[in-house]
Amino acid sequence: MAWHRFLDHTSEITLHVGAGGWSALLAEAGLGLAELLLRGAAAAPDPENTGWRPLEVASHDREALLVDWLNELVYLAETGLWVPQEIEIEEASETHLKARARGVTVEEAPSLVKAATFHDLHVRDLADGLEAEVILDV
Amino acid sequence: MTDKTTHYPAVRLDPVCVEIPKSARPDMLVPARVWVDEELWKKAVSDRTLDQLVNVATLPGVCGCVHAMPDAHEGYGFPVGGVAAFRAKDGVISPGGVGYDINCGVRLLAADIGYGEMKQRLEPIVHDLSRSIPSGTGRGGALKLNAPELDRVLAQGCRSLVERGLATQEDLEHTEAEGSFATADPDKVSSRAHERGKDQLGTIGSGNHFVEVQRVETIYDEEAAEALGLWKGQLTILIHTGSRGMGHQICTDYVRAMDAVMARHGIKLPDRELACAPFDSPEGKAYFAAMCAAANFAFANRQVITHAVRQVFQRALGDSGDLRLVYDVAHNMAKLEQHGKQKLVVHRKGATRAFGPSHPETPAAYRSVGQPVFIPGSMGTASYVLVGTDEAFGLSFGSTCHGAGRAMSRTAAKKVKSGNEVRKDLEKQGIVVRGSTGELAEEAPHAYKDVDRVVQVVHDAGLARKVARLRPVGVVKG
Numbered sequence: 001m002a003w004h005r006f007l008d009h010t011s012e013i014t015l016h017v018g019a020g021g022w023s024a025l026l027a028e029a030g031l032g033l034a035e036l037l038l039r040g041a042a043a044a045p046d047p048e049n050t051g052w053r054p055l056e057v058a059s060h061d062r063e064a065l066l067v068d069w070l071n072e073l074v075y076l077a078e079t080g081l082w083v084p085q086e087i088e089i090e091e092a093s094e095t096h097l098k099a100r101a102r103g104v105t106v107e108e109a110p111s112l113v114k115a116a117t118f119h120d121l122h123v124r125d126l127a128d129g130l131e132a133e134v135i136l137d138v
Numbered sequence: 139m140t141d142k143t144t145h146y147p148a149v150r151l152d153p154v155c156v157e158i159p160k161s162a163r164p165d166m167l168v169p170a171r172v173w174v175d176e177e178l179w180k181k182a183v184s185d186r187t188l189d190q191l192v193n194v195a196t197l198p199g200v201c202g203c204v205h206a207m208p209d210a211h212e213g214y215g216f217p218v219g220g221v222a223a224f225r226a227k228d229g230v231i232s233p234g235g236v237g238y239d240i241n242c243g244v245r246l247l248a249a250d251i252g253y254g255e256m257k258q259r260l261e262p263i264v265h266d267l268s269r270s271i272p273s274g275t276g277r278g279g280a281l282k283l284n285a286p287e288l289d290r291v292l293a294q295g296c297r298s299l300v301e302r303g304l305a306t307q308e309d310l311e312h313t314e315a316e317g318s319f320a321t322a323d324p325d326k327v328s329s330r331a332h333e334r335g336k337d338q339l340g341t342i343g344s345g346n347h348f349v350e351v352q353r354v355e356t357i358y359d360e361e362a363a364e365a366l367g368l369w370k371g372q373l374t375i376l377i378h379t380g381s382r383g384m385g386h387q388i389c390t391d392y393v394r395a396m397d398a399v400m401a402r403h404g405i406k407l408p409d410r411e412l413a414c415a416p417f418d419s420p421e422g423k424a425y426f427a428a429m430c431a432a433a434n435f436a437f438a439n440r441q442v443i444t445h446a447v448r449q450v451f452q453r454a455l456g457d458s459g460d461l462r463l464v465y466d467v468a469h470n471m472a473k474l475e476q477h478g479k480q481k482l483v484v485h486r487k488g489a490t491r492a493f494g495p496s497h498p499e500t501p502a503a504y505r506s507v508g509q510p511v512f513i514p515g516s517m518g519t520a521s522y523v524l525v526g527t528d529e530a531f532g533l534s535f536g537s538t539c540h541g542a543g544r545a546m547s548r549t550a551a552k553k554v555k556s557g558n559e560v561r562k563d564l565e566k567q568g569i570v571v572r573g574s575t576g577e578l579a580e581e582a583p584h585a586y587k588d589v590d591r592v593v594q595v596v597h598d599a600g601l602a603r604k605v606a607r608l609r610p611v612g613v614v615k616g
Contacts, residue, residue, distance in 0.1 A: 006549070008547040008549050008550060009212065009547055010185050010211045010212045010213075010544050010545075010546070010547055011211060011212065011213060011218060011544045011547075012213070012214060013548070039576065059394075060397075060398050063410070064394070064397060064398075067394075068394065071390050075330060075333075075334065075387070078334055078383050079330075079333045079334055079383075111343055111344040111616070112344055112345075114238040114239065114383075114386040115238050115386050115389065115390045117214040117215070117234075117238075117393075117411050118214075118215075118234075118393060118397060118409075118410035118411040118413065119213075119214030119215050119234070119409060119410070119411035120214075120409070120411075121410060121411075135214050137214060137237075137238045137386075138345060138548070
């Protein structure tokens with residue numbers, strides 16, 4: 001079962017996420033970020049396309065892929081006024097992911113999260129899955 | 139005397155400075171200095187500020203000491219409130235050492251009238267400010283730019299706004315670097331950064347960004363205040379914001395780019411967010427040019443907001459509402475500076491340049507007193523005007539603090555008081571507030587350190603000199 005929570009940090013927000021596998025962890029991290037992006041926002045079903053949007057990210061290692069994935073979603077939220085609500089990871093290696101997502105549009109671009117950072121970035125293998133921590137600059 | 143409150147062998151050098159010697163960790167190349175009194179030292183050791191500062195002391199080409207200002211707290215990569223200088227010839231430049239909000243900074247506007255003369259109009263004026271200045275990243279800022287116009291802003295900063303009637307020559311002369319870094323190159327800015335920034339010029343953003351209406355409450359240094367054109371009871375406006383999505387994306391792009399090439403440059407780091415490249419490498423040069431473009435965007439952003447603020451006050455008060463720009467200063471930047479015989483890349487992340495009277499970059503109007511420095515406190519407390527000192531050049535690469543400094547996480551702050559409670563508290567003090575309830579709770583005064591204490595430390599240390607204390611009367615939050 002995938003889960004996420006937000007940990008205290010003096011000035012930023014730490015996203016702590018866990019899942020049974022790498023694909024599920026990436027999807028859950030995206031949903032955790034989406035929760036922050038929609039905080040206080042007026043959201044509505046995507047009027048242009050209520051179907052699935054294709055998403056693709058490539059990086060040079062597993063940790064960087066997680067950061068780049070979250071930064072892709074920050075970018076789409078700020079420029080496209082769109083935040084995912086359902087995410088399906090179709091393919092995920094340590095350096096590449098293909099996904100599709102359905103979401104909502106927002107009246108104002110979410111400005112809480114500036115970026116996902118590499119600081120204290122962890123992806124840990126556990127006996128029953130993985131967990132990760134990413135500090136988000138807010 | 140060695141301090142026992144941290145596992146580092148910290149030694150208090152004087153009442154406002156603690157040093158961690160470079161022997162504290164085998165990979166440190168220089169000592170670390172923390173500018174704090176006893177009370178602020180307790181804050182500094184309460185999170186990972188010192189670990190992050192020590193990490194910075196391991197970066198290639200670092201020289202002198204690395205510094206944490208009295209408002210320093212845990213950030214990512216560098217601590218917020220961190221200062222470090224690297225040799226330009228063989229040292230590095232680090233996007234994480236500048237931060238995502240490149241050239242976040244503050245500017246102070248001063249009126250020719252006292253607060254008492256407009257007190258009765260305060261509420262409608264603050265309301266008009268909140269309507270006239272977009273706070274969040276909405277569907278558009280105050281100024282719509284096409285691609286060539288945006289590139290002009292990136293290349294020229296505030297200078298590009300003069301012919302549009304949004305800035306005056308006097309405004310440029312009263313802005314750090316005259317609001318324009320010639321070393322900026324829009325071609326080093328990604329299409330994604332262009333996209334994020336294209337309709338954000340003239341917006342405040344969220345977090346701790348604001349436009350604040352104030353009155354000058356106390357003057358500490360009459361001569362310096364006169365040079366800055368400040369007097370007790372005067373109406374002032376402080377604007378705090380940065381480069382918005384443009385800067386955020388440039389930092390994201392270059393942290394990623396440098397993370398990928400560090401092995402090629404033989405750089406090993408204790409923290410990936412410190413991702414860096416030699417200043418003299420293609421990656422280092424490209425980041426510096428893009429960062430300067432973001433800095434130009436930030437100067438222009440504060441200038442466009444200034445224009446909107448001026449219009450609000452002129453609508454309300456006519457000619458009495460004229461507002462003069464006292465100064466605009468950055469607090470998230472890496473700058474190429476001459477220090478003695480060395481060219482250094484001075485990173486200030488949550489720290490303010492504070493050059494003294496004799497520095498050639500101190501504006502001509504302020505050569506008798508030093509470069510103005512503005513230290514915003516939290517809502518409901520106070521902000522300070524200081525001036526830089528020649529002494530600071532030798533002590534901290536000409537740097538001082540940038541604010542009160544967070545002492546509490548956003549979650550913890552919200553547990554202490556709700557946004558509505560914070561709003562009521564501020565209203566009881568006669569402060570008119572506009573902003574979302576959630577933001578108010580997260581940015582409440584109790585979430586920050588004591589700005590009076592922070593400023594007293596930099597004053598006592600000689601990192602800057604107190605001139606005036608400003609009291610908020612109206613706040614527009616991002």
